[in-house]
Amino acid sequence: MxxxxxxxxxxxxxxxxxxxxxxxxxxxxxxxxxxxxTPDQVAVPAGKITIKRDNYGVPHVYANDVRGLFYGFGYVVAEDRLFQMEMARRAVLGTVSEVMGPAYVALDKGSRSGFTPASIRAQMAALSADDKAIFDGYAAGFNARVNEVLKAQATLLPKQFSDAGFTPKADWTGYDVAMIWIGTMANRYSNVSSEVANLRLLDQLRKAKGEVAGRRLFDQIRWVEDPLAPTTVPRTVAPLKTASAPLDGNAVRLAPVSPELLSARNDIDAARRGVAEPWTRPIASNLWIAGPGKTTDGSTVFINGPQFNWFNPSYVFGIGLHGAGFDVTGNTPFAYPVVLFGTNGKIAWGATAGPLDVNDMYQEKLNPANPHEYLFNGAMRPMTKRTEVIRVKGQADESVDIYATTHGIVTNFDLPNGAAYTMKRSWDGYELESLLGWIHSMQATSWDQWLAQASRVAITINWYYSDTSGNIGYVSPGRLPIRPAAQDIRLPAVGDGSMEWLGIRPFSDNPRTFNPAQGYIANWNNQSAPGAVSDGGNYSVVDRVREFTARLEAKPRLTPDELWGLNRITAYADTNARYIVPFVLEATRGLAAGDPARRAAQLLADWNMLNDDPAERGVYDSPATTLMMHWLPILYKKVLADDLPPEVLAAYLDSGYAGDTQVASIRPGNGMKLIYNALLGATAGVPQTYDFFNGEDKNAVLRATLAQAMAELETRHGRDTATWRTPVVKHKFLTSNFIGAPQAGADELLTLPSFMNRGSQNDKMVLGARGVTLCTAAPPGQSGFIAPDGRKSAHYADQMSLFKDFGCKAEALTPAEVDRHTESTKQLTNN
Structure with a gap:
């Protein structure tokens, strides 16, 4: 119970x-x-809230009504993250310029065009009283703390406000609370489409290679599905029929894309979603679950590493919520009113970025006499227009006109080609329903109850489940459109009314698995299930999830410590090596020991395939790392440069390693997917109708490029390969949030010695007959508070060493456990 x-x-x-x-x-x-x-349960008087903080500053909130529970939640968030949350609110609402000046006007314009306020407010108005109390209670608690701060600014006002020259206001509403989630979760991870970029790519290839060869090359580098690609739902199940086959029809009917348009769109998307390649699917977060048949002690081990990039303050917030039907502990991004990664003592759950195709771009044909009219069902229709006024510190207000068609908000006008692009989102109007499904899933105690809440979620996301009875499961929620057969999902749909959706698929069609025979579930943003494809996933046999699955499959059973240890190995694993090194060894077999290519192969053969610096000397431990980072771009250029136009080639030369500009996660380079398929030849999952090797012997190409890399490295470092070392890339905790708004002072940038390709935080949950244990690390720390005099909270960065050393802190899951670790207690009145 x-x-x-x-x-x-x-x-x-x-x-x-x-x-x-x-x-x-x-x-x-x-x-x-x-x-x-039982004696360790907590009774709280009516209208009162008890807050107990543990020795890492993590708050546990106790109340016996919904409004009071979330009032306490909002209050503790304001204690720990007032400036971060203020700037998150401004970033998603588009009001950063009001306090930070004209440099943020473009950011604000992008944010304003990413949602429709009237729709969100209508959803808020339709909430039940209990659900409304969640948002209003949170806002009231947040405002209560702001009022305390304003009355004692000399001691309580976070220093970042004084440095920025403004003070917070106690004017938060339930709408603001909801918009934090909508702007940083729904819009960041579900507002994604590669269709315009794909159309531009097709235009470039047809121009360079001709109509037939260009289309053949497009199909080879932007395929629909690779049947060899790893899936989270095992490939033994029947494929989902969620996408149409590629057709040439609508590609002929579509106008070309102006290159300036795509550059502008990429800049906007990069700012809005904080990704290096805005035309790709999100690439963040990993997870692995071993069921009782896969562990040595019969427990279930559930490990989640959500990857949002790393920030100071932390992207996630630790919390325990107890009462009013909730009893949950865990972490959640931007202090959403829901715990995304946690447990309620009966079940445990987590998430990774969703892979489903829930959006379509529509190319609208414009009226030559009026660019704000478009063709639909045989007649020109006027677009709707909403004008947003942006207040700008130190200068006059600015405004932005936001247009929409029947399909959705106009993302771009391409006037030279007489077109506009709109995004149709299956989840429009269901943002709060999605969040409420997530909130109430915290109360589930079984797979069926949890799955029922997943069915409410319209955005694309991956959900994972385990329980104390030994069950493990996965589902990928999201409203899946039924598209017309004539639509190539990789390209924009024709907006004239001929390619309208035919409905939404039943939730039973969504990818899912429950207690798979393999005994485990693993995901690193790979394809969810056979047949579940998208316009930008380009899911490939080359996929970093193999860093987990190969090791999970190497032993029949693993200990909980071995499963946790995968976190360290995969954080440093070279995600290219397992694909290319076997081909190198084969290509150089039989060569003399002194041959440059043979020497290169020996370096790779002796390597543990990790890019790490265990002694913290400031350089990667193996010369093989230096070789790989230098050689792969040479190989990609040699094989692809004569086939891909220069502007296309540029996207395939990145070798997939951490660089000075830190991204949320690294994965094999795009070029590796093409090269590996070319090396597989006739056995590749993607038909190789275009020969990237141009008839040359593949092994000869590998040997020649290895020899070139060796010669260049010898010139740079000398002949002794033992001295070839590459400086490590530091692991940074950024001071601006992913949208680009500052959330800490510029002097608050934190670093660790070397980049780790792992979660922004890590959870380890072990479930069995004796219940659940939870262990977490969420750097830098629970609190981002810096006092006006510059003194930092004791919990400002006290989880950095845990994270660096791949440790974690045990979380208290019962009142008795909380009491044993309580550092402070506070009583609030819910008013």
């Missing part, structure tokens, strides 16, 4: 139970449950 927190005093319990013997009422049932309360 789920723990409850009730008000019935112990002194009254016996008398109430006597009355219950004669009168079987609902009140009697509540009294009976209260009398059965």
């Amino acid at each position: 789920q723990r409850r927190y009730r008000l019935i005093p112990r002194a009254c319990a016996a008398l109430t139970l006597l009355a219950c013997a004669a009168f079987a009422s609902t009140a009697c049932v509540a009294a009976d449950q209260a009398a059965d309360r």
Whole structure:
């Protein structure tokens, strides 16, 4: 039975139970449950909230009504992350310029055009009283703390406000609370399409190679599905029919894309979603679950590494919520009113970025006489227009006109080609329903209950489940459109009314697996299930998830420590090596020991395929790292440069390693996918109708490029390969949020010695007959507070060493455990 927190005093319990013997009422049932309360449960008086913080500063909030529970949540967030949350709110609402000046006007314009305020407000107005209390309670608690700060600014106002020259306002509403989630989760990870970029690519290839060869090359580098690509739902299941086959029809009917348009769109998307390649699917987060048949002790081990990039303050917030039907502990990004990674003592859950195709770009044909009219169903229609006014510090207000068609908001006008592009999103109007499904999934105690809440989620996301009975499961929620057969999902749809969606698929069509025979579930943003494809996934046999699955499959059973140890190995694993090194060894077999290519092969053969610096000398431990980083761009250029136009080639020369500009996660380079398929030849999952090797011997190409890399490295470093070392890339904790708004002072940049390709935080949950344990690391620390005099909270960066050393801190999951680790206690009144 789920723990409850009730008000019935112990002194009254016996008398109430006597009355219950004669009168079987609902009140009697509540009294009976209260009398059965174990000594470690917490009773909180009506209208009161208790907050207990542990020795890492993580708050546990106790209340017995929904508004009070989330009031306490909002209050503790404002204590720990007031400046971060203020800037997150401004970033998603598009009001950064008001306090930071004209440099942020473009950011604000992009944010304003990413959502429709009237739709969100209508969804808020339709909430039930209990659900409304979640958002309003959170906002009221946040405002209560802001008022305390404003009354004692000399000691309580975070220094970042003074440095920026403004103070917070106690004007948060439930709408603001919802918009934090909509702007940083729904819009960041579901507002994605590669279709315009794909059309531009097709234009470039046809121009360079001709109509037939250009289309053949396009199909080879932007395929629909690679049947060899690893999937989270095992490929033994029947493929989902969620996408149409590629057709030439609508490609002929589409106008070309102006290159300036794509550059502008990429800049906007990069700012809005904080990604290096805005035309790709999100590439963040990993997860692996081993069921009881895969562990040596029969437990279930659930490990999640959500990768949002790394920031100071931390992207995630630790919290425990207890009462009013909730009993959950874990972490959640930007202090959403839901714990995305955690447990309620019966089940555990987590998430990674979703892979489903829930959006379509439509190319609208414009009226030559009026660019704000478009063709639909045989007639020109006027676009709707919304004008947003942006206040700018130190200068006059600016405004932005936001246009929309029947398909959605106009993202770009391409006037030279008489076109505009709009994004149709299957989740428009379902943002709050999606969030509420996530919130109430925290109350589930079984797979069926949890799955029912997943069915409410319209955005694309991956959800993972385990319980104390040994069950493990996965589902990928999201509203999947039914598209017309004539639509090539890689390209924009024709907006004239001929390619409208035919409906939404039933939730039963969504990818899922429950207790798979392999005994584990693993994901690193790979394809969700056979047949589940998208316009930008380009899911390939070359996929970093193999860093997990290969090791999970190497032993019949693993210990919980071995499973946690995968975190360290995969954080440093070279995600290219397992694909290319076997081909190198084969290509150089039989060469003389002194041959440059043979020497290169020996370096790679002796390598552990990790790019790490265990002694913290400031350089990667193996000369093979130096070789790989130098050789792969040479190989890619040699094989691809004569086939791809220069502007296309540039996207395939990145070798997939950490660089000075830190991204959320690294993966094999795009060029590796093409080269590996070319090396596989006829056995590749993607048909190789275009010969990238141009008839040359593949092994000869590998040997020649290796020899070139060796010669260049010898010139640079000398002949002794043992001295070939490459400086490590430091692991940075950025001071601006992913949208680009500052969330800390510029002097608050934190670093660790070397980049780790792992979660922004890590959870380890072990479940079994004895319950659940939870261990987490969420650097830098729980609190981002810096006092006006410059003194930092004791919990400002106290999780950095945990993270660096791949450790974690045990989380308290019961009131007794919380009490044993309580550092401070505070009482609030819910008003």
